[in-house]
Amino acid sequence: MNPLMRGMTQPRTRRDVFRLTGLSAAGLALAACGVQGQKVAPPKADAVADYWAKQTKNGKVVFANWPEYMPEDKGPLERFKKDTGISYEYKEVIQENAEFFGKADPVLRAGQPLGYDIVVMTNGIQLQHMIELGYVVALDQSKLPNFQANAGQKYKERAYDPGNKYTIPYTSGVTGIAYNTEYVKDDITSIESLFDAKYKGRVGMMSDAQEIGNFGMIALGIDPEKSTEADWKKAGEKLKAQRDAGIVRKYYDQSYIDAVSKGDIWLTMAWSGDVFQRQLAGEPVKFIVPEEGGTIWTDNMLIPKGAANPVDALMLMDYLYQPAVAAELDEFIQFVTPVPAVQDLLREKAGTAKGAAKKALEEMVDSPLMFPTEADYAKLRSYTQLTTQQEQVFNPIFQSITQA
Amino acid sequence: MRRLTPYLLALPSWMWLAIFLVVPMAAMASVSLQTGNAIDGFAMTFSFSNYADAIGAYSPQLLRSLLYGGLATVAMLVIGYPVAYWIAFKAGHRKSVYLFLLLLPFFVSFVLRTISWNFLLSDNGILFGTLKDWGLLPADFHVLATTFAVVGGLTYNFLPFMILPIYVALERVDPRVVEAAQDLYATRAAAFRRVVLPLSLPGVFAGVLMTFVPATADPINAAILGGTSNTMIGNIIQTEYLTNLDYPTASALSFTLMAVLLVGIFVYARALGTENVLEAAAR
Numbered sequence: 001m002n003p004l005m006r007g008m009t010q011p012r013t014r015r016d017v018f019r020l021t022g023l024s025a026a027g028l029a030l031a032a033c034g035v036q037g038q039k040v041a042p043p044k045a046d047a048v049a050d051y052w053a054k055q056t057k058n059g060k061v062v063f064a065n066w067p068e069y070m071p072e073d074k075g076p077l078e079r080f081k082k083d084t085g086i087s088y089e090y091k092e093v094i095q096e097n098a099e100f101f102g103k104a105d106p107v108l109r110a111g112q113p114l115g116y117d118i119v120v121m122t123n124g125i126q127l128q129h130m131i132e133l134g135y136v137v138a139l140d141q142s143k144l145p146n147f148q149a150n151a152g153q154k155y156k157e158r159a160y161d162p163g164n165k166y167t168i169p170y171t172s173g174v175t176g177i178a179y180n181t182e183y184v185k186d187d188i189t190s191i192e193s194l195f196d197a198k199y200k201g202r203v204g205m206m207s208d209a210q211e212i213g214n215f216g217m218i219a220l221g222i223d224p225e226k227s228t229e230a231d232w233k234k235a236g237e238k239l240k241a242q243r244d245a246g247i248v249r250k251y252y253d254q255s256y257i258d259a260v261s262k263g264d265i266w267l268t269m270a271w272s273g274d275v276f277q278r279q280l281a282g283e284p285v286k287f288i289v290p291e292e293g294g295t296i297w298t299d300n301m302l303i304p305k306g307a308a309n310p311v312d313a314l315m316l317m318d319y320l321y322q323p324a325v326a327a328e329l330d331e332f333i334q335f336v337t338p339v340p341a342v343q344d345l346l347r348e349k350a351g352t353a354k355g356a357a358k359k360a361l362e363e364m365v366d367s368p369l370m371f372p373t374e375a376d377y378a379k380l381r382s383y384t385q386l387t388t389q390q391e392q393v394f395n396p397i398f399q400s401i402t403q404a
Numbered sequence: 405m406r407r408l409t410p411y412l413l414a415l416p417s418w419m420w421l422a423i424f425l426v427v428p429m430a431a432m433a434s435v436s437l438q439t440g441n442a443i444d445g446f447a448m449t450f451s452f453s454n455y456a457d458a459i460g461a462y463s464p465q466l467l468r469s470l471l472y473g474g475l476a477t478v479a480m481l482v483i484g485y486p487v488a489y490w491i492a493f494k495a496g497h498r499k500s501v502y503l504f505l506l507l508l509p510f511f512v513s514f515v516l517r518t519i520s521w522n523f524l525l526s527d528n529g530i531l532f533g534t535l536k537d538w539g540l541l542p543a544d545f546h547v548l549a550t551t552f553a554v555v556g557g558l559t560y561n562f563l564p565f566m567i568l569p570i571y572v573a574l575e576r577v578d579p580r581v582v583e584a585a586q587d588l589y590a591t592r593a594a595a596f597r598r599v600v601l602p603l604s605l606p607g608v609f610a611g612v613l614m615t616f617v618p619a620t621a622d623p624i625n626a627a628i629l630g631g632t633s634n635t636m637i638g639n640i641i642q643t644e645y646l647t648n649l650d651y652p653t654a655s656a657l658s659f660t661l662m663a664v665l666l667v668g669i670f671v672y673a674r675a676l677g678t679e680n681v682l683e684a685a686a687r
Contacts, residue, residue: 201544264526
């Protein structure tokens with residue numbers, strides 16, 4: 001106790017102060033060189049070929065993914081192990097893109113390996129940064145036969161990664177509205193319900209700047225993908241008015257799903273697969289895509305720079321595009337699979353199944369949220385592509401609402 | 405050689421301080437004056453305006469954090485002092501049992517404890533759901549997503565750091581001193597006010613320091629228990645670092661918070677009369 005208080009309350013001698021200042025100044029000089037930027041040009045084709053020519057199969061792969069994104073028995077990975085003899089480590093270490101990128105950036109910046117061979121990230125600002133900063137290994141297109149043969153056309157033509165140069169999709173999902181049917185008796189169809197004073201204090205919105213920004217724009221009839229700075233500001237005003245009227249209870253991360261199933265909030269922005277998994281657990285939640293539109297996003301597999309087993313990683317990425325494997329995966333996670341053939345496989349399986357399992361499978365096959373038709377896709381908007389400069393305008397507009 | 409020995413023995417701790425405190429702080433001070441972005445890199449421009457901009461943009465959250473930290477500290481003092489007093493003087497030979505019980509919840513991670521509050525205080529959860537079913541509370545009553553929830557969470561999470569130092573100070577008070585006061589015709593209240601309380605002030609001082617500082621900077625309680633207008637400065641710093649990769653703003657805010665807290669502590673030390681406290685502690 002004593003020395004602590006003495007240290008804080010008694011004046012130091014002049015020499016002490018001088019010494020401390022000197023030390024700090026030395027530290028400052030050390031650190032003054034700044035943080036280096038690393039923006040890189042895309043690698044040339046022969047550099048990619050060179051890289052892959054040097055790699056060999058190592059018989060193991062480390063897969064970093066999001067929670068609840070793989071059946072509990074790890075069926076697809078076990079199959080992969082049996083078919084190829086490659087052993088796997090599966091780690092559920094990614095909870096949020098921003099946070100994951102924030103942690104990975106210093107490691108990759110220093111040229112050190114992350115320790116993962118496959119990483120799954122959503123299309124958006126952070127994935128864009130990964131690619132811009134040269135943190136992602138360019139894929140060897142010749143080693144993706146299953147992807148080429150079985151991926152849906154939409155999943156081969158993604159605006160944020162033309163030519164599938166760095167990533168291939170893991171799964172897609174829809175951001176829409178979930179509501180608790182115990183408390184909300186009306187059928188929710190419109191995004192306007194989220195702005196309805198009737199549900200004052202019972203509405204959940206997402207804290208992610210892109211997600212909430214998108215919904216603000218969709219409510220105003222603006223397509224986020226074609227939006228301008230003026231549109232963002234208009235959306236910001238609409239969302240601020242919603243907040244100031246006390247309609248929003250809280251800006252949520254993944255925890256919205258607990259809040260809506262417990263009834264703390266009655267309706268909320270939501271991710272499709274989360275809600276289906278809760279429905280299976282018997283909770284009174286329902287998911288809809290608003291008539292004004294929702295957003296579709298894609299989680300993508302990539303190989304981070306410095307990965308120890310890139311050949312094995314690429315084999316696994318491609319393996320997941322075998323229709324039977326993709327079907328096994330999608331039956332559990334219930335998001336939108338990039339392999340259209342899965343729908344027929346699940347339909348066949350429903351034909352031979354019995355009882356509750358049959359009913360569950362039939363519902364999956366018919367669900368527009370697992371197998372959207374062209375008309376469904378037409379209602380879904382994509383994230384807007386932001387440059388770093390735009391991001392520095394975009395984020396504050398929406399963070400000043402979610403973090404006031 | 406013998407004269408050097410103490411210095412050599414102290415060397416590891418000095419190295420530790422230099423590597424893990426001085427260098428990072430200096431690096432942070434440097435970054436707080438840079439401009440740029442994470443993609444193109446940051447360059448030193450000695451832009452002191454980073455501080456003005458950050459404080460200008462986030463002063464409401466900064467003031468709110470000080471308010472919440474202060475409220476929680478007062479609440480902890482009010483709750484914690486009697487507990488420490490009771491354990492020190494009335495718990496007899498079971499003292500260590502009660503101290504252990506006090507610490508038991510803290511074997512569970514901080515975040516999990518806060519999330520379980522979220523579960524407990526849920527609008528229709530085991531507590532309020534039941535009370536609402538009995539008609540004791542209006543249907544739209546809620547505690548989550550309010551200031552009360554955040555301050556309550558902070559109070560709960562840091563309470564032992566208030567109780568333990570006060571307990572240590574009270575434990576050292578010789579009961580015979582109190583008896584002597586009573587022999588000299590002090591009432592029980594007067595004996596407490598003039599003898600026990602002054603002797604325990606060093607513990608109170610330490611307790612307030614150990615709770616006010618982390619409670620003010622804490623981002624977890626506001627994130628889990630708060631609503632739309634309970635964002636604290638810790639949440640802002642976290643977002644600036646991890647989401648926006650705006651290292652200069654985050655560093656400037658961290659330094660500002662540190663400066664504000666240091667000034668607050670100096671003022672507090674003066675106000676409490678350091679002389680007396682030191683004297684009491686030295687006894």
